[in-house]
Structure formats: structure tokens, C-alpha cells
Amino acid sequence: MLTQERHSRILEIIKTKGSVKVSELCDALGASESTIRRDLSALTEVGKINKVRGGAMLLSQEFLNREESINKKVNTNYNEKSKIAEYAASLIQDDDYVFIDAGSTTFLLATMITNTKATYVTNGIAHAQELAAKGCKVIVLGGDLKSSTEAITGVVAAKNLQQYNFSKAFIGINGVTEKQGYTTTDIEEATIKAVAIERSFVSYVLTDSSKFGKVSAVSVASIDSSCIICDKCKNEEIKTRTVTKEVCAK
Numbered sequence: 001m002l003t004q005e006r007h008s009r010i011l012e013i014i015k016t017k018g019s020v021k022v023s024e025l026c027d028a029l030g031a032s033e034s035t036i037r038r039d040l041s042a043l044t045e046v047g048k049i050n051k052v053r054g055g056a057m058l059l060s061q062e063f064l065n066r067e068e069s070i071n072k073k074v075n076t077n078y079n080e081k082s083k084i085a086e087y088a089a090s091l092i093q094d095d096d097y098v099f100i101d102a103g104s105t106t107f108l109l110a111t112m113i114t115n116t117k118a119t120y121v122t123n124g125i126a127h128a129q130e131l132a133a134k135g136c137k138v139i140v141l142g143g144d145l146k147s148s149t150e151a152i153t154g155v156v157a158a159k160n161l162q163q164y165n166f167s168k169a170f171i172g173i174n175g176v177t178e179k180q181g182y183t184t185t186d187i188e189e190a191t192i193k194a195v196a197i198e199r200s201f202v203s204y205v206l207t208d209s210s211k212f213g214k215v216s217a218v219s220v221a222s223i224d225s226s227c228i229i230c231d232k233c234k235n236e237e238i239k240t241r242t243v244t245k246e247v248c249a250k
Contacts, residue, residue, distance in 0.1 A: 011048060174216040186218065204226060209233065
């Protein structure tokens, strides 16, 4: 196969799948790993794709491989996150049994909650402190503490979470795309998020618009697993696949 033909096929595959591994391209094209890697470098240099470790993805996506601290994340897109959190807080009713995930937007949700009759379960240390200060009934998951995000994660936390059935869950996320769904940087945090979604009657992913088109290392769940509360969403495909509430749409 000529180089130009391989490039065309690589672009077709990536456009179809959203992202692809080097090994998948080797199998599909019958080419060596070194050849495929050179092809991906060449296509990246001319602005056709994004080459990432182990593969490539569409230019419309950005791969996130690190987690910012909770303090830094809270101050990023603060106005948008505040409006998202305010709307999410308005959904909580007296008889709700609520899971609140660790994260910056979910922390702002905790600060805006006024309903003290609902019961709250969380894996966020700061979230629990905020809710307890309001006089809410708060249950904190046991497990390992991740210092950067102040999230409780791990096998113990996931097993603990399996005991509960929630009426509502509010989930923080790092990236949202049609293909990979909801993604995050850490496998243990992803497990907590996935279990919470599974154990909830309805779950809401809280995300500002900067997260759309971004992909992190670990997939949490498919787009249709949760409703989305965001400031705005320009991706019509996502809107057709799940309920999407835009709190800042004009």
C-alpha cells in the first residue's frame, strides 16, 4: 500500500472511531508499528490528527493525562460552574438519597445546597465538611484519600458504595465525547463514578462546556447513562443521545 493510501485509510478509521491505537492500525492496514508511527507523525505535522501516546485521535478532541488540584479547578470557569451547581441544587427534594461525587463543580453544588432534609453520601472531604456545616445528614465513604482532588477512592470505597441505592447522583467529570463517553484521569475515581451512576435512579453529570471534546485516560460510562447539566453544549449529537440542560444557553 502506498503512503498516501495508508494516510487516507488512517484518516477514515480515526474519523469513524474517534480514536485508535497503533496496534489497531497495524492490524487494519497490514503495516509495521514503525511505519504506522511515522504515518501518525506525518499526519499530525500537517494538522490532520492529534497523535497521542499509543495512538491518535480526531483534532476535535483533546487528551487529558493529568489532574489539576481541587483548588485550581474550582477557580477555572467559576461563573459557569456556579450556575450549573445552582441549577443542580434546585433539583434536590426532601426525600432524596443523594450521592455527590468529588470534584470542583460538585463542591460548588455542596456550597449551594439548602435542602437539609435529604440524605447525602459523598466521597469528597471538602463536600462532606460543607454539608455538615449546614446541618445536613452526611455519610462519607471509607477508602483511600487522593491528595490532589481530596477524593476518597479505592476498592473499599467502591464496595462501600455498593450498599446504597440513590434517588439522584451528581457526578464530576474531566472529559465528554460521543465516542468515549464520560472520562476521567484515574481508574479508581472512574470506578466510584461508574458505581454511583449504576446505583442511582437518575444521575447527572455536571460539566462546563470546556470539557466537551476532551478525553481522559479512563472511560466512566456512555453518554446516555446520565443527564448532562452544563452551561452550554454546541454538540448536537450529544444532545440527541441524552437529556442535556443548558443553564447559560442563549
